[in-house]
Amino acid sequence: MSEHVAVPMRAKFFTPGTLVVFAVAAIGICIYLARLVLGIGAVTNLTDQYPWGIWIAIDVASGVALAAGGFTSAALVYIFGNERYHALIRPALLTALLGYTFVVIGLLADLGRYYNVWHPMLPMMWQGNSVLFEVGMCVMVYLSVLYIEFVPIVVERFLGHVALPGPLGRLNRFSETLLRLADRTLNRFMGVFIVAGVVLSCLHQSSLGALMLIAPTKMHPLWYTPVMPALFLMSAMAVGFPMIIFESILASRSFKLAPERELLQGLGRIAPVLLGFYAIAKISDITIREAWPYVLESSPQALSFMAELGLGVLLPIALFLMPKVRKSIPGLFAAATLAVLGVALNRINVFLVAYNPPFADRTYVPSVFEVLLTAGLIATLVLVYRAAVIIFPVITPGEPLVTPVPARAPSQEDQPWVASESPR
Amino acid sequence: MTVNRRAFLKLAAGASGTLVASRASANAVASNSGVEPFGVLVDTTFCIGCRKCELGCNQNNRDLPRRDSPQFEDKRVFDTHRRPDATSYTVINRLPTVDTKGEPVFAKAQCMHCVHPACASACIVGALQKTPEGPVTYDAWKCIGCRYCMVACPFQIPAYEYANALTPQVRKCTFCYEQIVTQGSRPGCVANCPNEALTFGKRSELIELAHAKIATHRERYIDHVYGETEIGGTSFMYLSAVDFKALDLPEQGDTPTPALTEKIQHGVFKGFVPPVALYGLLGLVYLSRRKEEVENTAADKDEHHE
Amino acid sequence: MNSLFCRIPSLTAVVTTALVTSHAYAASAASKTLPPNVPPSMLSQPNCGDCHTCANPTRQDDCLNACPRHTKAHTTSSHAAKEAPDSFVIDKLAEQYAGVNFNHKLHANMSEMGQGCAVCHHYSPPGRIPACETCHTKVANPTELRQPGLxxxxxxxxxxxxxxxxHETDCKVCHQQPPAGAQPKSIKDNGDIMGQSHPVIPVPEKRVYDTPYKAGPVVTFYHKEHVELFGLKCTSCHRHENCSYCHDLKKTVAQKKTMEQVHAICSECHEKDNCSTCHDTKERPAFSHSTTGWPLNRYHTELDCRACHPTGKPIGKLMRDCSTCHAGWKTENFRHAVTGVQLDEIHSGFECTDCHVNRKFTKPPVCTNCHDDGRTSKTNPPGKRVERKPK
Structure with a gap:
């Protein structure tokens, strides 16, 4: 086990960088409000031909896939007992939690009657044939599980010193009692939730892949395959660790920390195996279905498929397999980014690029507002993440190489990991 | 550790395997209530493109924006290809082909009211329902507006009120459900067709009628009833003198569109066994790990004490 | 099959009567051999087997032949156009549109060049022609889906x-709203049809077609022969054509006919013939009976083909023998040489039935009654072979 423990980051919330992100988030929130007031038609390019756009493909489908780090890390550490990766659990959990929260927020923007989003919970409206029903229920339960898993972190931070501001101060004692109760009970049952989280993830990550199987005639043959659920699950599991590498490096850079070099390299060894299984499954699927000729045709679909498979799966595998790349933080970062983008592109391909309705007279291109709202949601997520790691003990600082943890070292402001490379 | 990783992967592969390997009946949508479902036979060889069905539809479906009768006499609409939308449940197109006598070919498009509707199978809250009488009905009150039905429909029929900010609805042909089921009359389009290109009746009888028509007038029809078997059957069926693809009726297999997803869905959740089994398995691994850990910690503590 | 016209729904008495009658008509009309105009006397006794394939049809299993409505309900007797008013207004359903001023006389005259009254009055028994709404109810009969409503x-x-x-299908082409207060417009008399017959359409004696069939590109069609010799009526072949076939206001580009469509009309009679029946490498001479091996003598040339050949559309093999007509032929007055064999002295003394057992003249004669060496008329003809010469 790591000797280090997670601590709240000691950093100012606002920096020039965060202000830019804040601006993007503000624009996104304005568009979100406009969508609520003016309707979907006013801000999107969605039509009867293309009922789903980037809000579903990126905000929801890619969002769910990229939040897979939560369950893969939980499985790795808790179920398969690789305790040395413990330090990565909390950031991954927070990413998953925020990821899923923003999936729901993004989904609400896309739902015509967002105020009815709770309807699937009513037994009278249960619809067992619907893949979407299963995805919806699983995501909902999983989100609850993620919040429960996060409670110990809140307890750790606030137990014994709850001090709510202003009139809320009256609730201090009550909150304290709640936290104490949670502290006493939750740890005993945490295993139940951790395993549930993994199972729920397996279920809805795969079901997400079954969503588009209901439209066989509309889907491009490169992606329409009965094993799509398996491919989705495998790609979600494969993208979990690259996503952790990606965000861990970003976070350590943002907070001027030395990256968890050893752990990330360890993940970098697991990642190509999982990606490899995914690649083999994907290539065999195309081969068995004799769909290779479609790759060779000169269509946007073929190009996008080649980008997805080549740049998003095979290239990161190759990079991860090279020890030289694995040992350098920029190398790890590049490989992880490619894998993350590859899976995101896969989701975009399945939900948008492959979708070709029979009577389409034009193609769907997202509107500026759709893009800005999506960007705004991602920006807001980043801001909330930053706030959360400042408030809660999420990040475990790595080996303090040059200076003690949160202190600033001007020489490393740009590339904190550069210094850490030099000793080797 | 390697062993564990392998076990994990095996498990994962197993889990995804269950997803595809399991079998389940895809025909759970079909109703077996003993009611003989209704249908409409569209004989496109009689269709003259008068748009009276569009008028009848507009007059019958009171919640559609009202249009005057002269609006439906404008034949210039045929210059562009139209699809049913949120304000019209059925439209006629003049198709870019001619029949054997060189006459223009017209065909009406509307919800086909499939026997195994993909939209109803897709709907997350059961707002779209296949009724035993044939119509696929929509309940806006249940709808959450996810538009998965629009993704699922192989005929690209459900339309959405994108401009409505607060209470948008999915819009599609209602088969004039109230009228045909409670009042026993014909749907608006059928009742208003002057040339009786549309025949309303029991679906089974319409299939017989269609085949009898083909047998009688071999020179008039292609020997196929579109919708008899396509995607497991549809309530609106078509006869034609020209290739059905030209009538905007896409080529479809006989498998119901939602067959695969329902098979996967019911396979994964067959008696909740696969998820519970996965849970149990992972739980056991977790528990054994936990026990080991507790022992180790205890051992550690002992060492420290010494 | 239960939706076919044969079923008798319990409707009003009128409709039922009409349908029962049509049931009777239908049954007989289903037999293909009847000529288009069936005398009423023949209609009273239909044969169950004409429509039903099994002996005991039940309500559940009516085992009906595919007997289409147009065969069953098509029955016409001759009516003069004068029976109907020259023109009238069809307004029984007028709601959205004005009634239609229908010039019956004009249409009746035109129809004479086609299938006659039956173009529209597919059911017109002798006496008063029933109104359309007798059978075609205002709302289509839900138990009879084949029958359109009015x-x-x-x-x-x-x-x-x-x-x-x-090529106009606009409602207002027929539904013309007369100006308010104006008298119903009298329809202009289009003189070329009204009151006088259509100009004579030149009938070709023969047409030679150049076809893409490589083994025999030339098809010689003797139009006159088919009409005069084989007794086909204009409508036998031209019934799918209407005025627009020649008088098309906006002739659209002619559709290329499929092979089936091209052959459809010919194959109605020539269904069993193979390609070489019509297709040849060169133009063919007109039909001559001598090519069949039976040159007609001066008496037989006078006869209609069907006098010897059985009725029905295709000219089949000779099913009757000479004695059908020549019942009075006996040993004494029959000159056997016309058959190609002049009997020798011994055989000429026999009765016809000695060799032609049971008067089966189309079959080879029996020699074994007297000869037991197994001879036949071919190996040992009962006389001298002579050349047949029609007189």
């Missing part, structure tokens, strides 16, 4: 010609 019946009849002829 609105459908009207529109289909008009549009079946007008659609091809004028």
């Amino acid at each position: 609105k459908g019946a009207y529109h289909r009849l008009c549009l079946q010609c007008h659609r091809e002829w004028s």
Whole structure:
């Protein structure tokens, strides 16, 4: 086990960088409000031909896939007992939690009657044939599980010193009692939730892949395959660790920390195996279905498929397999980014690029507002993440190489990991 | 550790395997209530493109924006290809082909009211329902507006009120459900067709009628009833003198569109066994790990004490 | 099959009667051999087997032949156009549109060049022609899906010609609202048809077609022969054509006919013939009976083909023998040489039935009654072979 423990980051919330992100988030929130007031038609390019756009493909489908780090890390550490990766659990959990929260927020923007989003919970409206029903229920339960898993972190931070501001101060004692109760009970049952989280993830990550199987005639043959659920699950599991590498490096850079070099390299060894299984499954699927000729045709679909498979799966595998790349933080970062983008592109391909309705007279291109709202949601997520790691003990600082943890070292402001490379 | 990783992967592969390997009946949508479902036979060889069905539809479906009768006499609409939308449940197109006598070919498009509707199978809250009488009905009150039905429909029929900010609805042909089921009359389009290109009746009888028509007038029809078997059957069926693809009726297999997803869905959740089994398995691994850990910690503590 | 016309729904007495009658008509009309105009006397006794394939049809299993409505309900007797008013207004359903001023006389005259009254009056028994609404109810009969309602019946009849002829399907082409207060407009008399017959359409004696069939590109069609010799009526072949076939206001680009369509009309009679029956490498001479191996003598040339050949469309093999007509032929007055064999002295003394057992003259004669060496008329003819010479 790591000797280090997670601590709240000691950093100012606002920096020039965060202000830019804040601006993007503000624009996104304005568009979100406009969508609520003016309707979907006013801000999107969605039509009867293309009922789903980037809000579903990126905000929801890619969002769910990229939040897979939560369950893969939980499985790795808790179920398969690789305790040395413990330090990565909390950031991954927070990413998953925020990821899923923003999936729901993004989904609400896309739902015509967002105020009815709770309807699937009513037994009278249960619809067992619907893949979407299963995805919806699983995501909902999983989100609850993620919040429960996060409670110990809140307890750790606030137990014994709850001090709510202003009139809320009256609730201090009550909150304290709640936290104490949670502290006493939750740890005993945490295993139940951790395993549930993994199972729920397996279920809805795969079901997400079954969503588009209901439209066989509309889907491009490169992606329409009965094993799509398996491919989705495998790609979600494969993208979990690259996503952790990606965000861990970003976070350590943002907070001027030395990256968890050893752990990330360890993940970098697991990642190509999982990606490899995914690649083999994907290539065999195309081969068995004799769909290779479609790759060779000169269509946007073929190009996008080649980008997805080549740049998003095979290239990161190759990079991860090279020890030289694995040992350098920029190398790890590049490989992880490619894998993350590859899976995101896969989701975009399945939900948008492959979708070709029979009577389409034009193609769907997202509107500026759709893009800005999506960007705004991602920006807001980043801001909330930053706030959360400042408030809660999420990040475990790595080996303090040059200076003690949160202190600033001007020489490393740009590339904190550069210094850490030099000793080797 | 390697062993564990392998076990994990095996498990994962197993889990995804269950997803595809399991079998389940895809025909759970079909109703077996003993009611003989209704249908409409569209004989496109009689269709003259008068748009009276569009008028009848507009007059019958009171919640559609009202249009005057002269609006439906404008034949210039045929210059562009139209699809049913949120304000019209059925439209006629003049198709870019001619029949054997060189006459223009017209065909009406509307919800086909499939026997195994993909939209109803897709709907997350059961707002779209296949009724035993044939119509696929929509309940806006249940709808959450996810538009998965629009993704699922192989005929690209459900339309959405994108401009409505607060209470948008999915819009599609209602088969004039109230009228045909409670009042026993014909749907608006059928009742208003002057040339009786549309025949309303029991679906089974319409299939017989269609085949009898083909047998009688071999020179008039292609020997196929579109919708008899396509995607497991549809309530609106078509006869034609020209290739059905030209009538905007896409080529479809006989498998119901939602067959695969329902098979996967019911396979994964067959008696909740696969998820519970996965849970149990992972739980056991977790528990054994936990026990080991507790022992180790205890051992550690002992060492420290010494 | 239960939706076919044969079923008798319990409707009003009128409809039932009409349908029962049609049931009777239908049964007999289903037999293909009847000529188009069936005398009423023949209609009273239909044969169950004409429509039903099994001996005991039940309500559940009516085992009906595919007997289409147009065969069953098509029955016509001759009516003069004068029986109907020259023109009248069809307004039984007028709601959205004005009634239709229908010039019956004009249409009746035109129809004489086609299938006659039956173009529209597919059911017109002797006496008063029943009104359309006798069978075609205002709302289509839900138990009889094949039968259009009144609105459908009207529109289909008009549009079946007008659609091809004028290419106009606008409602207002027929439903003309007369100006308020004006007298119903009298329809202009289009003199070339009204009151006088259509100009004579030149009938070709023969047409030679150049076809893409490589083994025999030339098809010689003797039109005159088919009409005069084989007794075909104009409508036997031209019944799918209407005025628009020649008088198309906006002739659209002619559709290329499929091979089936090209052959359809010929194969109605020549169904069993193979390609070489019509196709040849060069133009063929007209039909001569001598090519069949039986040159007709001066008496037989006078006969109609069907006098010797059985009735029905195709000219089949000779099913009757000479004695059908020549019942009075006996040993004494029959000159056997016309058959190609002049009997020798011994055989000429026998009775006909000694060799032609049971008067089966189309079969080879029996020699074994006297000869037991197994001879036949071919190996040992009962006389001298002579050349047949029609006188």
